[in-house]
Amino acid sequence: MPASSVEQRIAEVYDQTMRRLYRFVSRRCGADRALVEDIVQEVWLRAVAAWRKQGVPHAPEAWLIAVARNLVVTYYRRQRLLPLDANVSVELVLTAVERGGTESLDVERLIHWSLARLPERQARLLEAFHLERRPVAELAREFRLSDRAIEGRLRRARIDLRRVIEKATGRRGAHHDIHP
Amino acid sequence: MTSIHEPTPEFERFLRWQVTSAARRAERFMRPAVPTRSRQYLRLAALVAVSMLIGAFGMTATARMQESQHKQELLSQQQVDLRLAELKMQAARQALGDTQRRFAAGTAGRDVLDGAVMDERLARFDYERAKSKYAEVLSSGQPPREDIASPAVSGRDFVGERLQLDRQSALLRLQAAQQAYDAVTHRHAVGLAGEVALFQAQCDVENARSAAQSLDEQLGLRQRILSGAITAEQGSREWQLVIANRELRVAQSRLRLASRRLDLVRRQSATGVAGKTDLIRAQLDQLEAEQEIATLQARITKLKRGP
Numbered sequence: 028m029p030a031s032s033v034e035q036r037i038a039e040v041y042d043q044t045m046r047r048l049y050r051f052v053s054r055r056c057g058a059d060r061a062l063v064e065d066i067v068q069e070v071w072l073r074a075v076a077a078w079r080k081q082g083v084p085h086a087p088e089a090w091l092i093a094v095a096r097n098l099v100v101t102y103y104r105r106q107r108l109l110p111l112d113a114n115v116s117v118e119l120v121l122t123a124v125e126r127g128g129t130e131s132l133d134v135e136r137l138i139h140w141s142l143a144r145l146p147e148r149q150a151r152l153l154e155a156f157h158l159e160r161r162p163v164a165e166l167a168r169e170f171r172l173s174d175r176a177i178e179g180r181l182r183r184a185r186i187d188l189r190r191v192i193e194k195a196t197g198r199r200g201a202h203h204d205i206h207p
Numbered sequence: 208m209t210s211i212h213e214p215t216p217e218f219e220r221f222l223r224w225q226v227t228s229a230a231r232r233a234e235r236f237m238r239p240a241v242p243t244r245s246r247q248y249l250r251l252a253a254l255v256a257v258s259m260l261i262g263a264f265g266m267t268a269t270a271r272m273q274e275s276q277h278k279q280e281l282l283s284q285q286q287v288d289l290r291l292a293e294l295k296m297q298a299a300r301q302a303l304g305d306t307q308r309r310f311a312a313g314t315a316g317r318d319v320l321d322g323a324v325m326d327e328r329l330a331r332f333d334y335e336r337a338k339s340k341y342a343e344v345l346s347s348g349q350p351p352r353e354d355i356a357s358p359a360v361s362g363r364d365f366v367g368e369r370l371q372l373d374r375q376s377a378l379l380r381l382q383a384a385q386q387a388y389d390a391v392t393h394r395h396a397v398g399l400a401g402e403v404a405l406f407q408a409q410c411d412v413e414n415a416r417s418a419a420q421s422l423d424e425q426l427g428l429r430q431r432i433l434s435g436a437i438t439a440e441q442g443s444r445e446w447q448l449v450i451a452n453r454e455l456r457v458a459q460s461r462l463r464l465a466s467r468r469l470d471l472v473r474r475q476s477a478t479g480v481a482g483k484t485d486l487i488r489a490q491l492d493q494l495e496a497e498q499e500i501a502t503l504q505a506r507i508t509k510l511k512r513g514p
Contacts, residue, residue, distance in 0.1 A: 033230060034227060034230040034231050037226060037227065037230045038223070038226070038227050038230075041222075041223055041226050041227070042223075045214065045219060045222070045223070046213065046214065046219075049212070049213065049214040050212045050213070053211070053212040053213075054212060058211040058212055060215075064214075064218055064222075067214070067222065068222055068225070071222060071225070071226045072225075072226075072229065074226075075226055075229045075230050075233065076233075078230075079230060079233040097277075101280070104280070132211075146284065147350055148350070170354075171354045171355075171356070171443050171446075171447075172354075172447075172450075173447050173450045173451055173454070173506070174506065175454055175503075176450065
């Protein structure tokens with residue numbers, strides 16, 4: 028029996044986006060394979076349930092990423108921070124944010140654990156600017172703000188992120204701001 | 208070998224099977240049964256209707272549970288903000304009470320009392336703002352929105368309410384800046400405050416007035432968007448223009464202050480009171496302000512030109 032158009036389209040989207048979605052989640056979950064697989068599976072089951080009723084959206088990958096991001100945040104908000112290695116300092120974490128990522132899975136988890144504790148828009152802004160390397164002008168359009176307002180909000184968001192990290196780790200860092 | 212951020216081939220295959228079979232099952236069960244006899248058709252139709260009702264109820268219940276969970280998370284966040292704002296307001300009230308007693312006893316001046324009154328009123332506005340955000344989440348189930356083109360929620364204009372509160376705060380700050388300017392003018396007249404301090408106070412008044420004016424403009428814009436006089440897109444663009452113009456006025460005021468300071472430092476430098484570093488710092492301040500104005504002017508021109 029030939030596949031229906033929705034079924035076929037869902038299979039196409041799956042083939043085109045699955046690996047990118049997996050990488051997106053994995054980078055936020057410190058490559059914890061069991062957790063990443065749970066989240067990716069949940070995203071896809073939600074997608075099938077929604078798309079069969081409303082049809083496949085115009086930007087299916089953006090839809091999948093948005094749902095994945097929410098699930099990751101929900102997961103981290105319910106989690107306590109795992110004990111950290113003694114050499115993980117506040118500065119090390121902030122430098123990792125500044126550089127848009129790190130090789131250390133512990134630090135990666137701590138970054139996303141901390142981002143999940145910021146207000147949604149602040150976390151989204153930091154993630155878009157530092158981790159996704161998107162320019163201020165593009166963010167200004169997305170957030171419907173001026174470039175200067177975005178810069179100001181980024182500055183405040185970095186201060187709040189530092190506070191969350193300091194509180195979580197019980198360690199204080201030297202005072203320095205993260206620069207793009 | 209699979210990289211740590213790549214799915215294993217087994218998982219990829221398994222999930223593909225799960226996704227496609229879920230989509231296929233959904234398609235199949237959505238198709239109506241073909242009747243062979245009328246009684247059989249009726250029985251089947253009733254069965255399908257009952258199943259659909261149960262299914263629909265189950266789906267709606269699940270969706271509602273998810274929505275409700277999301278809403279609860281948002282409400283908890285807003286509750287924390289609201290509680291903080293309430294505590295700050297209580298602290299400001301307490302401080303005002305103390306200051307009133309000290310003023311009555313003659314150990315605090317009028318300016319200290321005025322400051323405490325202003326802090327208490329600002330804290331009250333912040334509390335009202337937090338309340339408005341909480342009410343918005345309660346009505347919409349979504350995070351509170353701050354952009355000028357957001358629609359009203361259940362007939363209530365939360366964005367407009369918060370702009371009104373911001374405007375009242377801005378007017379209070381203007382009043383405080385005006386009082387500070389009067390005090391500095393007096394001190395300057397008797398030789399206790401310098402020219403730059405006076406000019407700084409004047410700039411503070413200008414900036415506070417500019418902030419209040421900008422909020423008036425934003426409120427007008429909000430009304431035009433809600434009444435449908437302009438589209439949300441036009442409104443957003445005009446809003447950016449209002450914000451950019453406000454930033455330009457602040458930058459112009461900063462430039463005037465920087466120029467005054469540079470003049471003073473030049474005079475002091477000639478008499479040996481100020482050093483070379485002070486002069487360079489003052490020149491840099493002026494250059495920065497000029498650069499900021501140029502950037503803002505370019506942005507305003509671009510915004511006026513449209514997309």
